[in-house]
Amino acid sequence: MIATMLLMLMAGTFVVARRLETHNPGWGYLAAFAEAAMVGGLADWFAVTALFRRPLGLPIPHTAIIPANKDRIADSMAGFLRANFLTPQVLARRLHGLDAAGMLGTYLTTPSSGPEPGLEPGTGRIGEGVSSLLADVLATLDPDKVGGPLKALLSRQIERIDLAPLLGQVLTGMMADGRHMPVIEGLLRRAGTLLEAHEDALRTLIHERAHTLMRWTRLDERLANALLDALYALLAETMVNPDHPLRRKIDETLHKLAHDLIHDPEMGARIARMKADALANPAFAAWLDGLWERSRTGLIALLRKPGSGGGAEWSGSLAALGHALQDDMRLKAMVNRFTRRTVAGLVSRYGGQIVQVVSETVRRWDAGTVTRRIESAVGRDLQFIRINGTLVGGLVGLALHGLEQLVT
Known part of the structure; x- marks a missing residue:
């Protein structure tokens, strides 16, 4: 006006x-x-x-x-997202300082605020005499003679497990029950938070890549605003709309991942190598060494004092693993390296499908929708x-x- x-x-x-x-x-x-x-x-x-x-x-x-030029804009947005966010090199740089092992260790060693609802210690039905007898038997066992074979048995069982199909079946079961949806929603919220946190960096990147005429006419700034608004709108629509195409594409990607875990030999070999690296790590072996003794001690305490909540010993075992993840530099480096390789591998394998969702979503918008959204921005x-x-x-x-x- x-x-x-x-x-x-x-x-x-x-x-x-x-x-x-x-x-x-x-x-x-x-x-x-x-x-x-x-x-x-x-x-x-x-x-x-x-x-x-x-x-x-x-x-x-x-x-x-x-x-x-709506379709060309959609392809450009998808290409920009792929080239600057969803490449193994970019993710490797961004994940270089990520301490996944430290975060997991902190989570395992941080005490909970209280017992879970509905779980009360000491509700077992084992009689006091039988509990005392079993506790005495466990107390007389030689930790080295029993713990060593148990650790070796556990290691062999873990080695025999074909982990990739198991993970694929777990993922399939989660998707069948819809239990993966809260995880997807959490990832979408995290994506929005990361986008907001790096908004200035994105604007700077667009400004640096824009030619002189676009900077002189400030079209680069308007393009950055339009791109950010479109990404925010995409995330918001995906979160509130259970039938959004992006959700369906994520479901398709997860179904493909589950299928590859079950049927793809290359994926199975990769998971097997990761499992072998974990089993060969001395820190993991040390954790297994102490697992039997801590479990035995916990069972003895639970059997002798059923009302004392001996399940806390299991929490102690997890806490010990958490301390190992925090203090053992070799274990921490292995877990962090595994995290980086896994994320980079998933992006390398499925990144094209993710950016294709962006392109297809914008392509499906009618010209009036695209015009209104960019013009309003x-x-x-x-x-x-x-x-x-x-x-x-x-x-x-x-x-x-x-x-x-x-x-x-």
Whole structure:
């Protein structure tokens, strides 16, 4: 409204100044200013309008640029997301400082706020005499003679487990019951948080990659705003809409991952190598060494004092693993390396499908939706272009009229 009213004001000023010009030559300067301002304002109105629609509905070539290039914009957004966020190299740099082992260790060693609802210690039905007898038997066992074979048996059993199909079946079961949806929603919220936290870096990246003309006209800033708004809208729509295409694509990706875990020999071999690395780590062996003794001690305490909540010993075992993850540098490095390789491998394998969701989602938007969303994001700045065009045009007209007076 301000830009249009300013244009109308220049038109009225031009009419008045032309009528009064015969009385005083000074009015000619004002008429020249108003005339050039109208030209500049109309030209910028045409340019701004041509970005989103056809001016006055006329089929003028190279107008309605954004609706006409919606699919190309979708592909560019998807390509930008893939090149700058979903490549193994980028993820490796971002995950380089991630201490997954330390976070897991902290979680395991942090005491809970209280017992879980519905679980009360000491509710076992073993009689006091039988409990005492079993406790005495466990107390007389030689830890080395019994613990060693048990550790070796546990290691052999873990080695025999075909872990990839097991993980695939667990993932399939989770998806069948819909138990994976809270995880997906949490990841979407985390993605929104990360996007918000790195918004300035994204704007800087777009500014650095934009050519001089885009920076001069501030189109790079408007493109950054439009891109960020589109990503925020995509995340928000995905979170609130259970049938959103992105959710379906994630489900398809997880189904494919579960299928690969069960049926793909290459994936099975990769998981087997990771499992072998974990079993070969001395810290894991040390943890197994102490597992039997801690378990035996816990069972003895539980059998002798059933009401004392001997299950806390199991929590102690997990806490010991947590301390190992925090203090053992070799174990921590192995877990962190496993995390980086796993994430990078998943992105390398399925990153193309993720960015394809972005492209397909924007492609499915009708041209009016794309136009409204981008125009609402950058519309205010575009109207300032009209205002600036009106004023700059007027100043240029005033300068040219003054130059003409000097020449004549």
